[in-house]
Amino acid sequence: MLQQTPVARVEPIWTEWMARWPTPSALAAAPRADVLRAWGKLGYPRRALRLHEAAAVIAERHGDVVPSDVDALEALPGVGSYTARAVAAFGYGLRCPVVDTNVRRVVARAVHGAGDAGPARVRADLADVDALLPAADADAAVVSIGLMELGAVVCTARAPRCGICPVREECAWVAAGSPQYTGPRRPVQAFAGTDRQVRGRLLDVLRGAHAPVERAALDAAWSDAAQRDRCLDSLLVDGLAEQLDDGRFALPV
DNA sequence: GATCCGTGGCA
DNA sequence: TTGCCAAGGAT
Structure with missing residues (x-):
């Protein structure tokens, strides 16, 4: 849920979600339509289907227990480098570099003296963060959550609060005079x-x-027929919608 | 590596 | 108002 989605928007949905489906097997047993409705307007609804699929894999192959091994985690649908390591570090207290957008920004500034992070480079980013982690699992997990919080609360994208930053004295960016970022930016998504x-x-x-619903109900949602048809087809392909034998459309079972 | 995939808050 | 950005992942 947290992938590309602010914590504040996730929290209420996550709370209801976990009360309704407290275990992987409980989620796996739910119809996809229920899962998609509970996901609501969090965005990127394919994440909901992947989470549903991941729950089934965990229930069937991991004894209904979320694995702690990073490779096993990354093999789950919808779980990539960030999510796998976040589970290992925060769920299991392991020493495991966790690199999200916040951490990349903190490292870019505090370590490299840049105004902001450039495009993600998974291997190099992981190596950068790994170098900051203490040896012991529990200590490393604390540093990991600290890096994320620092980026989320203090070392923010727009107006970093350097005046209250605990690593201000060691920050390469501050030492360099807080130069403005000049590198390539992720293109703004229209x-x-x-x-x-x-x-x-x-x-x-x-x-x-x-x-x-009848096709007419969907026709009312967008005026450009060609684009509408193309998008409806892509939803069917993605398994986010289904067409019944009578021609009507619905969320998948 | 570039592109696509939702949504909403905020400056 | 518009642009920016938000605990990324899959292809």
């Missing part, structure tokens, strides 16, 4: 008018309807 917006509109119709 949204208005894109397929992502259209898919979101269509899925919103299906989420809100507690019975299959």
Whole structure:
């Protein structure tokens, strides 16, 4: 849920989610339609399907216990470098570099003296953070959460609060005079008018309807017929929607 | 490595 | 208002 999504938006949904499906097997047993509705408007709904798939794998192959091994975690649907290591470090207290957008920014500034992080380079980023971790598992896990919090609360993207930063005296960026970032930026993702917006509109119709809907109901969600059809087809391909024998559309079972 | 995949808050 | 950004991952 936290992938590319602010903590404040995730928290209430996560709380309800965990009360409803407290174990992997409980989630795996739920219909996908229920999972997608509970996901609500968190965004990137394919994450909900992948989480559902991951729950099934954990239930069937890992004894209903989330694995602690990074390789086993990364093999799960929707679990990549960041999520696997976050589970290992924060769920199991292991020494494991955790690199998210916050940590990359902290390292770029405090270690490399740059104004911000460039494009992600997984291997190099992991090596940078690994070099900062103490040897003992428990100590390393504390440093890991500290790095993330520092980036989320103090060393923020727009207006870093260097005045209250605990590593200000050691920060290479401050030492260099806080130069502005000049490197390449991740291209700003357009949204208005894109397929992502259209898919979101269509899925919103299906989420809100507690019975299959006619095509006309989806037609009302977007005026450009060609784009609408293309997006509806992509939702079907992704398993985020299904078409019934009578031609109506619904969230997948 | 570049691109695609949602949504909403905030400056 | 518009642009930026948010505990990334898959292809």
